[in-house]
Amino acid sequence: MTDERKDRPRDAKQELAALEAAARPTFWGFLGCELVAAEEGRAAIALQVRPEHLNLAGIVHGGVLASLLDNAMGLVAILACPGDKTVTSGLNVHYLASSSEGLLTCEAALVFRSRRTLTLEGRITDNKGELLVWGSGTFRRVT
Template sequence: MNDSGNERPRDARKKLEALEAAARPTFWGFLGCELASADGDKAVIALQVRPEHLNLAGIVHGGVLASLLDNAMGLVAILACPGERTVTTGLNVHYLQSSSEGRLTCEAELIHRTRRTLTLEARVADNKGELLVWGSGTFRRVT
Protein backbone atom coordinates (compact mmCIF):
# COMPACT_ATOMS: atom_id res chain seq x y z
CA MET A 1 0.00 0.00 0.00
CA ASN A 2 1.25 3.45 -0.79
CA ASP A 3 -1.61 5.88 -0.23
CA SER A 4 0.29 9.12 -0.37
CA GLY A 5 3.00 8.30 -2.86
CA ASN A 6 5.70 8.96 -0.27
CA GLU A 7 4.60 6.70 2.59
CA ARG A 8 7.29 4.29 3.69
CA PRO A 9 6.48 0.57 3.20
CA ARG A 10 6.95 -0.12 6.92
CA ASP A 11 4.45 2.61 7.87
CA ALA A 12 1.99 1.33 5.28
CA ARG A 13 2.30 -2.22 6.63
CA LYS A 14 1.64 -1.00 10.18
CA LYS A 15 -1.49 0.85 9.00
CA LEU A 16 -2.77 -2.30 7.28
CA GLU A 17 -2.11 -4.39 10.39
CA ALA A 18 -3.98 -1.86 12.52
CA LEU A 19 -6.89 -1.82 10.06
CA GLU A 20 -7.12 -5.61 10.08
CA ALA A 21 -6.96 -5.69 13.90
CA ALA A 22 -9.80 -3.15 14.07
CA ALA A 23 -11.86 -5.32 11.68
CA ARG A 24 -11.44 -8.58 13.64
CA PRO A 25 -14.35 -7.97 16.09
CA THR A 26 -16.67 -7.00 13.19
CA PHE A 27 -18.42 -9.07 10.52
CA TRP A 28 -15.03 -9.33 8.77
CA GLY A 29 -13.66 -11.41 11.65
CA PHE A 30 -16.90 -13.33 12.22
CA LEU A 31 -16.78 -14.46 8.60
CA GLY A 32 -13.10 -15.39 8.92
CA CYS A 33 -11.59 -12.92 6.45
CA GLU A 34 -7.84 -12.49 6.39
CA LEU A 35 -5.85 -9.73 4.71
CA ALA A 36 -3.40 -11.24 2.22
CA SER A 37 -2.10 -8.05 0.59
CA ALA A 38 -2.96 -4.49 -0.33
CA ASP A 39 -1.08 -2.13 -2.58
CA GLY A 40 -2.32 1.06 -4.16
CA ASP A 41 -5.74 0.48 -5.68
CA LYS A 42 -5.76 -3.31 -5.14
CA ALA A 43 -6.32 -5.68 -2.23
CA VAL A 44 -6.45 -9.43 -1.73
CA ILE A 45 -8.30 -11.13 1.11
CA ALA A 46 -8.69 -14.83 1.87
CA LEU A 47 -11.10 -17.12 3.66
CA GLN A 48 -10.61 -20.71 4.79
CA VAL A 49 -13.92 -22.49 4.14
CA ARG A 50 -15.49 -23.84 7.33
CA PRO A 51 -18.65 -25.95 7.73
CA GLU A 52 -20.67 -22.90 8.77
CA HIS A 53 -19.91 -21.28 5.38
CA LEU A 54 -21.82 -24.04 3.57
CA ASN A 55 -25.48 -24.13 2.62
CA LEU A 56 -27.73 -27.20 2.79
CA ALA A 57 -26.45 -28.34 -0.62
CA GLY A 58 -22.96 -28.61 0.88
CA ILE A 59 -21.45 -25.72 -1.12
CA VAL A 60 -20.25 -22.29 0.00
CA HIS A 61 -23.31 -20.11 0.57
CA GLY A 62 -23.78 -17.32 -1.97
CA GLY A 63 -24.00 -14.79 0.84
CA VAL A 64 -20.52 -15.74 2.00
CA LEU A 65 -19.17 -15.22 -1.52
CA ALA A 66 -20.99 -11.88 -1.89
CA SER A 67 -19.61 -10.83 1.50
CA LEU A 68 -16.08 -11.65 0.35
CA LEU A 69 -16.55 -9.41 -2.68
CA ASP A 70 -17.99 -6.60 -0.55
CA ASN A 71 -15.27 -6.88 2.12
CA ALA A 72 -12.43 -6.86 -0.42
CA MET A 73 -13.85 -3.96 -2.42
CA GLY A 74 -14.68 -2.12 0.80
CA LEU A 75 -11.09 -2.48 1.93
CA VAL A 76 -9.88 -0.89 -1.30
CA ALA A 77 -12.41 1.94 -0.83
CA ILE A 78 -11.13 2.53 2.71
CA LEU A 79 -7.55 2.63 1.49
CA ALA A 80 -8.45 4.94 -1.39
CA CYS A 81 -10.17 7.42 0.96
CA PRO A 82 -8.12 7.46 4.17
CA GLY A 83 -9.83 9.13 7.10
CA GLU A 84 -13.20 9.13 5.34
CA ARG A 85 -16.23 6.86 5.60
CA THR A 86 -17.35 4.94 2.55
CA VAL A 87 -20.45 2.77 2.17
CA THR A 88 -21.54 0.23 -0.41
CA THR A 89 -24.27 1.63 -2.65
CA GLY A 90 -24.41 -1.16 -5.21
CA LEU A 91 -23.17 -4.72 -5.46
CA ASN A 92 -23.43 -6.95 -8.53
CA VAL A 93 -22.57 -10.63 -8.11
CA HIS A 94 -22.12 -13.24 -10.83
CA TYR A 95 -21.86 -16.80 -9.53
CA LEU A 96 -19.87 -18.93 -11.97
CA GLN A 97 -18.90 -22.13 -10.11
CA SER A 98 -19.39 -23.64 -6.68
CA SER A 99 -16.91 -24.77 -4.07
CA SER A 100 -17.19 -26.67 -0.82
CA GLU A 101 -13.72 -26.66 0.73
CA GLY A 102 -10.29 -25.10 0.78
CA ARG A 103 -9.06 -21.55 0.81
CA LEU A 104 -10.87 -18.88 -1.20
CA THR A 105 -9.08 -15.77 -2.38
CA CYS A 106 -10.74 -12.52 -3.38
CA GLU A 107 -8.89 -9.88 -5.38
CA ALA A 108 -10.42 -6.41 -5.65
CA GLU A 109 -9.38 -3.40 -7.69
CA LEU A 110 -10.48 0.20 -8.03
CA ILE A 111 -11.43 0.82 -11.66
CA HIS A 112 -13.04 4.30 -11.59
CA ARG A 113 -13.25 7.21 -9.20
CA THR A 114 -15.17 10.45 -9.10
CA ARG A 115 -15.38 13.10 -6.41
CA ARG A 116 -18.06 11.17 -4.46
CA THR A 117 -18.10 7.59 -5.78
CA LEU A 118 -15.75 4.68 -6.34
CA THR A 119 -16.34 1.81 -8.74
CA LEU A 120 -14.56 -1.48 -8.13
CA GLU A 121 -14.44 -5.02 -9.40
CA ALA A 122 -13.48 -8.22 -7.63
CA ARG A 123 -13.03 -11.94 -8.25
CA VAL A 124 -13.20 -14.94 -5.93
CA ALA A 125 -11.12 -18.00 -6.82
CA ASP A 126 -10.66 -21.33 -5.10
CA ASN A 127 -7.33 -22.83 -4.03
CA LYS A 128 -6.87 -24.27 -7.54
CA GLY A 129 -7.24 -20.83 -9.13
CA GLU A 130 -10.70 -21.58 -10.55
CA LEU A 131 -12.86 -18.48 -10.86
CA LEU A 132 -15.98 -18.90 -8.70
CA VAL A 133 -17.49 -15.42 -8.57
CA TRP A 134 -17.05 -12.10 -10.34
CA GLY A 135 -18.58 -8.89 -9.10
CA SER A 136 -18.59 -5.14 -9.20
CA GLY A 137 -19.52 -2.56 -6.65
CA THR A 138 -20.04 1.12 -6.18
CA PHE A 139 -19.11 2.90 -2.99
CA ARG A 140 -19.97 6.41 -1.88
CA ARG A 141 -17.90 8.73 0.24
CA VAL A 142 -20.12 9.92 3.12
CA THR A 143 -17.83 12.26 5.07
Template sequence: MEGEQDRSRSQEAKARLEALEAAARPTFWGYLGCELVSAGEDRAVIALQVRPEHLNLAGIVHGGVLASLLDNAMGLVAILACPGERTVTTGLNVHYLLPSSEGLLTCEAALIFRSRRTLTLEGRIADNKGELLVWGSGTFRRVT
Protein backbone atom coordinates in the same frame (compact mmCIF):
# COMPACT_ATOMS: atom_id res chain seq x y z
CA MET B 1 17.53 10.06 1.15
CA GLU B 2 14.82 8.80 -1.23
CA GLY B 3 15.44 5.21 -0.13
CA GLU B 4 14.87 6.17 3.50
CA GLN B 5 11.66 8.01 2.63
CA ASP B 6 10.38 5.03 0.60
CA ARG B 7 11.21 2.67 3.48
CA SER B 8 9.49 4.97 5.96
CA ARG B 9 6.35 5.20 3.77
CA SER B 10 6.35 1.44 3.35
CA GLN B 11 6.60 0.90 7.09
CA GLU B 12 3.82 3.42 7.72
CA ALA B 13 1.59 1.71 5.16
CA LYS B 14 2.28 -1.70 6.69
CA ALA B 15 1.51 -0.41 10.20
CA ARG B 16 -1.72 1.17 8.94
CA LEU B 17 -2.80 -2.12 7.32
CA GLU B 18 -2.01 -4.08 10.46
CA ALA B 19 -4.01 -1.61 12.57
CA LEU B 20 -6.91 -1.76 10.10
CA GLU B 21 -6.95 -5.56 10.15
CA ALA B 22 -6.80 -5.60 13.97
CA ALA B 23 -9.74 -3.17 14.12
CA ALA B 24 -11.71 -5.38 11.70
CA ARG B 25 -11.14 -8.63 13.62
CA PRO B 26 -14.01 -8.13 16.13
CA THR B 27 -16.43 -7.10 13.33
CA PHE B 28 -18.23 -9.14 10.66
CA TRP B 29 -14.87 -9.37 8.83
CA GLY B 30 -13.46 -11.50 11.66
CA TYR B 31 -16.70 -13.39 12.28
CA LEU B 32 -16.70 -14.48 8.65
CA GLY B 33 -13.03 -15.47 8.89
CA CYS B 34 -11.47 -13.01 6.42
CA GLU B 35 -7.70 -12.66 6.40
CA LEU B 36 -5.66 -9.93 4.74
CA VAL B 37 -3.19 -11.25 2.17
CA SER B 38 -2.01 -7.99 0.60
CA ALA B 39 -3.23 -4.48 -0.05
CA GLY B 40 -2.25 -1.25 -1.74
CA GLU B 41 -3.90 2.03 -2.65
CA ASP B 42 -6.03 0.56 -5.46
CA ARG B 43 -5.94 -3.22 -4.94
CA ALA B 44 -6.40 -5.75 -2.13
CA VAL B 45 -6.36 -9.52 -1.73
CA ILE B 46 -8.11 -11.28 1.12
CA ALA B 47 -8.60 -14.97 1.84
CA LEU B 48 -11.19 -17.17 3.53
CA GLN B 49 -10.68 -20.75 4.66
CA VAL B 50 -14.01 -22.51 4.03
CA ARG B 51 -15.56 -23.85 7.23
CA PRO B 52 -18.73 -25.96 7.65
CA GLU B 53 -20.74 -22.90 8.73
CA HIS B 54 -19.99 -21.25 5.36
CA LEU B 55 -21.91 -24.00 3.52
CA ASN B 56 -25.57 -24.06 2.57
CA LEU B 57 -27.84 -27.13 2.70
CA ALA B 58 -26.57 -28.22 -0.73
CA GLY B 59 -23.07 -28.51 0.75
CA ILE B 60 -21.57 -25.60 -1.21
CA VAL B 61 -20.37 -22.20 -0.03
CA HIS B 62 -23.41 -20.01 0.58
CA GLY B 63 -23.86 -17.18 -1.90
CA GLY B 64 -24.12 -14.69 0.95
CA VAL B 65 -20.68 -15.70 2.17
CA LEU B 66 -19.25 -15.13 -1.30
CA ALA B 67 -21.03 -11.77 -1.65
CA SER B 68 -19.72 -10.74 1.77
CA LEU B 69 -16.19 -11.75 0.80
CA LEU B 70 -16.44 -9.55 -2.32
CA ASP B 71 -17.90 -6.66 -0.32
CA ASN B 72 -15.17 -6.93 2.32
CA ALA B 73 -12.36 -6.94 -0.26
CA MET B 74 -13.80 -4.07 -2.29
CA GLY B 75 -14.62 -2.15 0.89
CA LEU B 76 -11.02 -2.49 2.02
CA VAL B 77 -9.83 -0.97 -1.25
CA ALA B 78 -12.34 1.88 -0.84
CA ILE B 79 -11.05 2.55 2.69
CA LEU B 80 -7.45 2.59 1.49
CA ALA B 81 -8.27 4.82 -1.49
CA CYS B 82 -9.96 7.39 0.77
CA PRO B 83 -7.88 7.56 3.95
CA GLY B 84 -9.57 9.32 6.84
CA GLU B 85 -12.97 9.23 5.12
CA ARG B 86 -15.95 6.95 5.54
CA THR B 87 -17.18 4.97 2.56
CA VAL B 88 -20.29 2.80 2.26
CA THR B 89 -21.42 0.22 -0.27
CA THR B 90 -24.16 1.60 -2.51
CA GLY B 91 -24.33 -1.22 -5.04
CA LEU B 92 -23.09 -4.78 -5.31
CA ASN B 93 -23.39 -7.04 -8.36
CA VAL B 94 -22.42 -10.68 -7.95
CA HIS B 95 -22.05 -13.28 -10.69
CA TYR B 96 -21.75 -16.83 -9.37
CA LEU B 97 -19.81 -18.88 -11.92
CA LEU B 98 -18.80 -22.13 -10.19
CA PRO B 99 -19.58 -23.70 -6.80
CA SER B 100 -17.04 -24.57 -4.12
CA SER B 101 -17.32 -26.58 -0.93
CA GLU B 102 -13.85 -26.62 0.64
CA GLY B 103 -10.39 -25.14 0.69
CA LEU B 104 -9.02 -21.63 0.63
CA LEU B 105 -10.88 -18.95 -1.29
CA THR B 106 -8.99 -15.86 -2.42
CA CYS B 107 -10.68 -12.61 -3.36
CA GLU B 108 -8.88 -9.89 -5.27
CA ALA B 109 -10.49 -6.47 -5.56
CA ALA B 110 -9.38 -3.50 -7.63
CA LEU B 111 -10.43 0.11 -8.03
CA ILE B 112 -11.43 0.67 -11.66
CA PHE B 113 -12.99 4.17 -11.57
CA ARG B 114 -13.11 7.08 -9.17
CA SER B 115 -15.20 10.23 -9.27
CA ARG B 116 -15.53 13.02 -6.73
CA ARG B 117 -18.05 11.10 -4.56
CA THR B 118 -18.05 7.48 -5.76
CA LEU B 119 -15.69 4.61 -6.34
CA THR B 120 -16.31 1.69 -8.69
CA LEU B 121 -14.52 -1.58 -8.03
CA GLU B 122 -14.40 -5.10 -9.34
CA GLY B 123 -13.64 -8.30 -7.50
CA ARG B 124 -12.85 -11.92 -8.30
CA ILE B 125 -13.00 -14.96 -6.05
CA ALA B 126 -10.92 -18.01 -6.95
CA ASP B 127 -10.50 -21.36 -5.26
CA ASN B 128 -7.19 -22.93 -4.25
CA LYS B 129 -6.84 -24.38 -7.79
CA GLY B 130 -7.14 -20.93 -9.35
CA GLU B 131 -10.64 -21.56 -10.75
CA LEU B 132 -12.70 -18.38 -11.02
CA LEU B 133 -15.80 -18.91 -8.86
CA VAL B 134 -17.30 -15.43 -8.62
CA TRP B 135 -16.96 -12.11 -10.40
CA GLY B 136 -18.54 -8.96 -9.07
CA SER B 137 -18.59 -5.20 -9.11
CA GLY B 138 -19.45 -2.65 -6.51
CA THR B 139 -19.97 1.04 -6.05
CA PHE B 140 -18.99 2.85 -2.89
CA ARG B 141 -19.90 6.37 -1.83
CA ARG B 142 -17.76 8.70 0.21
CA VAL B 143 -19.81 9.93 3.18
CA THR B 144 -17.25 11.99 5.10
Protein backbone atom coordinates in the same frame (compact mmCIF):
# COMPACT_ATOMS: atom_id res chain seq x y z
CA MET C 1 -6.92 17.46 22.23
CA THR C 2 -4.75 16.15 19.40
CA ASP C 3 -4.68 12.66 17.98
CA GLU C 4 -1.20 11.29 18.69
CA ARG C 5 -1.58 8.79 15.85
CA LYS C 6 -1.56 11.66 13.36
CA ASP C 7 1.67 12.99 14.85
CA ARG C 8 3.59 9.72 14.51
CA PRO C 9 4.73 8.53 11.10
CA ARG C 10 3.64 4.94 10.35
CA ASP C 11 4.54 2.81 7.42
CA ALA C 12 1.97 1.17 5.17
CA LYS C 13 2.53 -2.25 6.72
CA GLN C 14 1.75 -0.92 10.19
CA GLU C 15 -1.35 0.87 8.90
CA LEU C 16 -2.65 -2.32 7.29
CA ALA C 17 -1.95 -4.36 10.42
CA ALA C 18 -3.83 -1.79 12.51
CA LEU C 19 -6.73 -1.78 10.05
CA GLU C 20 -6.97 -5.58 10.10
CA ALA C 21 -6.80 -5.63 13.91
CA ALA C 22 -9.64 -3.09 14.08
CA ALA C 23 -11.71 -5.23 11.68
CA ARG C 24 -11.27 -8.49 13.63
CA PRO C 25 -14.14 -7.90 16.10
CA THR C 26 -16.49 -6.88 13.26
CA PHE C 27 -18.27 -8.91 10.57
CA TRP C 28 -14.89 -9.23 8.81
CA GLY C 29 -13.56 -11.35 11.68
CA PHE C 30 -16.83 -13.19 12.25
CA LEU C 31 -16.75 -14.31 8.62
CA GLY C 32 -13.09 -15.32 8.91
CA CYS C 33 -11.49 -12.89 6.45
CA GLU C 34 -7.71 -12.58 6.41
CA LEU C 35 -5.69 -9.86 4.72
CA VAL C 36 -3.37 -11.23 2.03
CA ALA C 37 -2.08 -8.04 0.40
CA ALA C 38 -3.04 -4.44 -0.16
CA GLU C 39 -1.63 -1.49 -2.03
CA GLU C 40 -3.04 1.62 -3.61
CA GLY C 41 -6.02 0.64 -5.74
CA ARG C 42 -5.80 -3.13 -5.04
CA ALA C 43 -6.31 -5.64 -2.25
CA ALA C 44 -6.53 -9.38 -1.74
CA ILE C 45 -8.18 -11.20 1.13
CA ALA C 46 -8.67 -14.88 1.87
CA LEU C 47 -11.22 -17.08 3.59
CA GLN C 48 -10.68 -20.64 4.75
CA VAL C 49 -13.99 -22.44 4.12
CA ARG C 50 -15.56 -23.75 7.31
CA PRO C 51 -18.72 -25.85 7.73
CA GLU C 52 -20.75 -22.78 8.76
CA HIS C 53 -19.96 -21.18 5.38
CA LEU C 54 -21.85 -23.93 3.54
CA ASN C 55 -25.50 -24.03 2.54
CA LEU C 56 -27.76 -27.10 2.69
CA ALA C 57 -26.43 -28.25 -0.70
CA GLY C 58 -22.95 -28.49 0.83
CA ILE C 59 -21.42 -25.60 -1.14
CA VAL C 60 -20.27 -22.17 0.00
CA HIS C 61 -23.33 -20.00 0.54
CA GLY C 62 -23.80 -17.20 -1.97
CA GLY C 63 -24.09 -14.69 0.86
CA VAL C 64 -20.65 -15.67 2.12
CA LEU C 65 -19.20 -15.13 -1.36
CA ALA C 66 -20.98 -11.78 -1.75
CA SER C 67 -19.69 -10.72 1.68
CA LEU C 68 -16.15 -11.73 0.77
CA LEU C 69 -16.40 -9.67 -2.41
CA ASP C 70 -17.88 -6.70 -0.53
CA ASN C 71 -15.16 -6.86 2.14
CA ALA C 72 -12.31 -6.92 -0.39
CA MET C 73 -13.74 -4.08 -2.47
CA GLY C 74 -14.57 -2.16 0.71
CA LEU C 75 -10.96 -2.45 1.84
CA VAL C 76 -9.79 -0.90 -1.43
CA ALA C 77 -12.34 1.91 -0.98
CA ILE C 78 -11.16 2.54 2.61
CA LEU C 79 -7.54 2.70 1.48
CA ALA C 80 -8.45 5.04 -1.40
CA CYS C 81 -10.23 7.47 0.95
CA PRO C 82 -8.26 7.58 4.20
CA GLY C 83 -10.14 9.33 6.96
CA ASP C 84 -13.47 9.18 5.12
CA LYS C 85 -16.31 6.77 5.72
CA THR C 86 -17.28 4.79 2.65
CA VAL C 87 -20.36 2.62 2.24
CA THR C 88 -21.43 0.12 -0.38
CA SER C 89 -24.09 1.68 -2.61
CA GLY C 90 -24.33 -1.14 -5.14
CA LEU C 91 -23.05 -4.69 -5.47
CA ASN C 92 -23.33 -6.96 -8.51
CA VAL C 93 -22.38 -10.59 -8.06
CA HIS C 94 -21.99 -13.20 -10.79
CA TYR C 95 -21.71 -16.76 -9.47
CA LEU C 96 -19.74 -18.80 -12.00
CA ALA C 97 -18.78 -22.00 -10.15
CA SER C 98 -19.20 -23.51 -6.71
CA SER C 99 -16.82 -24.70 -4.01
CA SER C 100 -17.22 -26.64 -0.80
CA GLU C 101 -13.77 -26.59 0.79
CA GLY C 102 -10.33 -25.05 0.81
CA LEU C 103 -9.02 -21.52 0.70
CA LEU C 104 -10.90 -18.85 -1.25
CA THR C 105 -9.06 -15.73 -2.36
CA CYS C 106 -10.73 -12.50 -3.39
CA GLU C 107 -8.83 -9.86 -5.32
CA ALA C 108 -10.36 -6.42 -5.75
CA ALA C 109 -9.28 -3.40 -7.77
CA LEU C 110 -10.36 0.18 -8.19
CA VAL C 111 -11.75 0.77 -11.69
CA PHE C 112 -12.98 4.38 -11.53
CA ARG C 113 -13.14 7.19 -9.01
CA SER C 114 -15.10 10.40 -8.99
CA ARG C 115 -15.36 13.00 -6.25
CA ARG C 116 -17.95 11.05 -4.19
CA THR C 117 -18.08 7.52 -5.63
CA LEU C 118 -15.71 4.68 -6.38
CA THR C 119 -16.32 1.78 -8.77
CA LEU C 120 -14.51 -1.49 -8.15
CA GLU C 121 -14.34 -5.00 -9.45
CA GLY C 122 -13.48 -8.23 -7.71
CA ARG C 123 -12.80 -11.89 -8.38
CA ILE C 124 -12.98 -14.88 -6.08
CA THR C 125 -10.92 -17.95 -6.91
CA ASP C 126 -10.53 -21.29 -5.16
CA ASN C 127 -7.26 -22.89 -4.10
CA LYS C 128 -6.86 -24.35 -7.62
CA GLY C 129 -7.17 -20.91 -9.22
CA GLU C 130 -10.65 -21.56 -10.66
CA LEU C 131 -12.77 -18.42 -10.98
CA LEU C 132 -15.85 -18.82 -8.79
CA VAL C 133 -17.27 -15.30 -8.65
CA TRP C 134 -16.88 -12.04 -10.53
CA GLY C 135 -18.46 -8.87 -9.26
CA SER C 136 -18.51 -5.12 -9.29
CA GLY C 137 -19.44 -2.60 -6.68
CA THR C 138 -19.95 1.08 -6.16
CA PHE C 139 -18.97 2.78 -2.94
CA ARG C 140 -19.93 6.23 -1.78
CA ARG C 141 -17.95 8.56 0.42
CA VAL C 142 -20.25 9.75 3.20
CA THR C 143 -17.84 12.07 5.04
